[in-house]
Amino acid sequence: MKVGLNRIFQFHSVIRASREVFVQPCVPTESLLRPPVLTVFPPSSAELQSNKASLVCLSSQSGPFADVTWMSGGSPVVTGISTSTAVKQPDQTFHISSYLAIQASDWNMDKVYTCKVSLGSQTAEKNIKKSEC
Structure with a gap:
């Protein structure tokens, strides 16, 4: 397996049987990746x-x-961003936590903040703002 640019590809493999050569296609395992699931929390009081x-x-x-x-x-x-490395869970998923330091005044002005996580071609994003909490 080769990892690069957040894409995981399997190299094609060549199987020799007798005098014939069979080449298996290069299939991106990226298609096996599911979109990230996000939860965003507001500042504490x-x-x-x-x-x-x-x-x-x-x-x-x-x-x-x-x-x-x-x-x-x-x-x-x-x-103002602090992001952890991925931690493997018993269910074989990976968890990442990311913190964004903001001004309380910006939060009180109801600014929209978005957390976006990309895993290969799979992307998820979640918005948060004061009036929706």
Whole structure:
């Protein structure tokens, strides 16, 4: 198996039987990957009282090589992000947690935040904003 650019491919294999050569097609195992399942949590009331706020995105996916991105109002966020490495679970899924530090004032202004997780060609995203919590 070869891993690259979040895609997993099986190399074709050649089977020799007598004098004939059979080539098995190269089948992407990416088709076996399911979309990530996301849960996003709002800041705690204790955090907000201290004028700090963190959003938490928990992802459960079928492979370890997922990319997590955060967006605010549709624009990518590049600072204030802390994301764990994937942890394999007994059910053979992988869990990732990602934290986004935001301004309590932005949360109170009802800004929309999005957690987006990509695993190969499978992508899931979940929005969160104060008025929907």
